[in-house]
Amino acid sequence: xTSLFPHxxxxxxxxxxxxxxxxxxxECGLCDTYYIHYVKEACAFITQxxxxxxxxxxxxxxxxxxxxxxxxxVHQDMIAARKQQPIPGAQWTGIVSSIAIEMxxxxxxxxxxxxxxxxxxxxxxxxxxxxxxxxxxxxxVNKPTLSPNLSILEQVEKSGMKRLLVIGVGxxxxxxxAVEKKLGLEKLYVLGTPCVDNVTRxxxxxxxxxxxxxxxxxxxxxFMQDFRIHFTHEDGSIEKVPFFGLKTNQLKDVFAxxxxxxxxxxxxxxxxxxxxxxxxxxWQWILVRNNxxxxxxxxxxxxxxxxxxxxxxxxxxAVQQGISAYDKGVTLPMWVAKMMxxxxxxxxxxxxxxxxxxxxxxxxxxxxxxxxxxxEKLEAHVPEFAKRIVGQYKLPE
Ligand code: FAD
Ligand code: SF4
Ligand code: SF4
Numbered sequence: 001x002t003s004l005f006p007h008x009x010x011x012x013x014x015x016x017x018x019x020x021x022x023x024x025x026x027e028c029g030l031c032d033t034y035y036i037h038y039v040k041e042a043c044a045f046i047t048q049x050x051x052x053x054x055x056x057x058x059x060x061x062x063x064x065x066x067x068x069x070x071x072x073x074v075h076q077d078m079i080a081a082r083k084q085q086p087i088p089g090a091q092w093t094g095i096v097s098s099i100a101i102e103m104x105x106x107x108x109x110x111x112x113x114x115x116x117x118x119x120x121x122x123x124x125x126x127x128x129x130x131x132x133x134x135x136x137x138x139x140x141v142n143k144p145t146l147s148p149n150l151s152i153l154e155q156v157e158k159s160g161m162k163r164l165l166v167i168g169v170g171x172x173x174x175x176x177x178a179v180e181k182k183l184g185l186e187k188l189y190v191l192g193t194p195c196v197d198n199v200t201r202x203x204x205x206x207x208x209x210x211x212x213x214x215x216x217x218x219x220x221x222x223f224m225q226d227f228r229i230h231f232t233h234e235d236g237s238i239e240k241v242p243f244f245g246l247k248t249n250q251l252k253d254v255f256a257x258x259x260x261x262x263x264x265x266x267x268x269x270x271x272x273x274x275x276x277x278x279x280x281x282x283w284q285w286i287l288v289r290n291n292x293x294x295x296x297x298x299x300x301x302x303x304x305x306x307x308x309x310x311x312x313x314x315x316x317x318a319v320q321q322g323i324s325a326y327d328k329g330v331t332l333p334m335w336v337a338k339m340m341x342x343x344x345x346x347x348x349x350x351x352x353x354x355x356x357x358x359x360x361x362x363x364x365x366x367x368x369x370x371x372x373x374x375x376e377k378l379e380a381h382v383p384e385f386a387k388r389i390v391g392q393y394k395l396p397e
Contacts, residue, residue, distance in 0.1 A: 029148030170264030192270025245337030
């Protein structure tokens with residue numbers, strides 16, 4: 001008789017052994033468990049199948065002829081929101097942590113997969129299954145490094161939990177959706193964030209050292225809509241560095257190869273996505289992908305201020321110019337960079353147009369990376385929506 005759980009016979013890989021996706025591995029954690037049995041179908045870097053998994057998760061794949069769906073994926077609603085009382089120390093206003101806490105408090109789920117940091121290092125990710133609001137709060141704020149969130153999947157099965165919330169980024173969620181039916185759950189909720197330009201822990205160190213005036217005191221950073229990186233330091237001070245002044249020549253290979261080949265910026269397979277880039281400064285941007293996502297957002301509606309999303313400006317010329325500047329590794333002197341940042345902030349893309357600016361800039365860069373480094377993967381690995389987005393621009397060879 002064949003076993004219902006063939007994966008239980010598989011063996012997790014040892015921590016430092018080479019992963020099946022080789023240099024493209026984003027350390028999502030699947031291969032740290034016996035679910036490695038399914039790696040060929042599940043790994044985002046071995047089998048790209050976003051459209052099939054969209055059908056599984058949302059009952060349809062995105063409408064490529066609908067301009068917003070082409071960019072942001074399947075959704076039934078999109079709003080800007082912020083918590084009336086932000087959670088101190090959260091990445092933005094803490095909408096993600098608040099939804100997770102509400103779901104646990106109301107008994108919708110028995111546990112929440114999220115990522116805390118290790119005691120020794122505030123940026124070292126430590127995935128956990130949180131079972132109390134305190135444990136969820138301890139996972140607030142981004143760990144801006146690759147994080148093996150799925151490494152706790154064996155623990156989920158062993159715990160006997162039947163109702164689970166998983167918080168994660170696109171590559172983790174793609175692998176999760178691919179093995180969802182094997183987890184023995186009654187209900188899985190998926191709360192995603194957008195994600196881009198992630199790094200290994202060593203890469204993060206290099207990025208901080210090349211970019212910030214005081215790398216050792218950074219507690220939080222974000223690439224903001226005002227075209228500057230905002231570093232928050234331990235003493236609460238905020239340092240702003242213009243994107244255009246980044247030392248692109250030194251930073252070219254700081255981002256992980258997985259993230260240079262990633263086209264799931266907006267977390268296509270989550271039920272609900274909470275980011276910031278499609279919203280006015282200070283607000284968060286929410287995509288409700290399906291009815292499960294709506295159920296999750298409804299739990300915190302009374303804690304939120306909301307407003308409709310807006311869009312302003314025209315990104316295309318800036319994207320086209322950025323493509324060749326990045327390719328040539330141009331670094332502008334800091335004063336020019338600051339001035340450009342101010343000008344672009346006044347007349348540049350805002351709201352959804354800023355989100356499109358960021359998606360276009362990253363997809364064109366990543367398309368070139370795959371074409372140059374893994375040409376044999378280009379056709380199957382780049383999803384159709386990304387091919388259409390990249391097709392709007394003239395790319396160097
Ligand atoms: P909080 O309440 O602070 O909760 C944050 C949650 O994120 C926690 O539950 C934690 O478990 C989870 N988390 C933290 N680090 C990781 C990780 N490495 N992998 C998986 N889960 C993690 N949004 C955009 O709109 N545009 C972007 O370009 C963008 N880039 C991002 C890059 C990275 C590497 C990450 C992790 C997130 C990115 N986001 C981006 C999402 C955004 O920064 C916020 O995380 C999101 O808006 C939620 O904010 P919050 O205050 O509600 O979260
Ligand atoms: Fe395994 Fe995940 Fe790495 Fe793919 S990305 S090889 S599934 S750990
Ligand atoms: Fe994963 Fe893509 Fe984020 Fe890299 S950029 S961690 S591959 S979702």
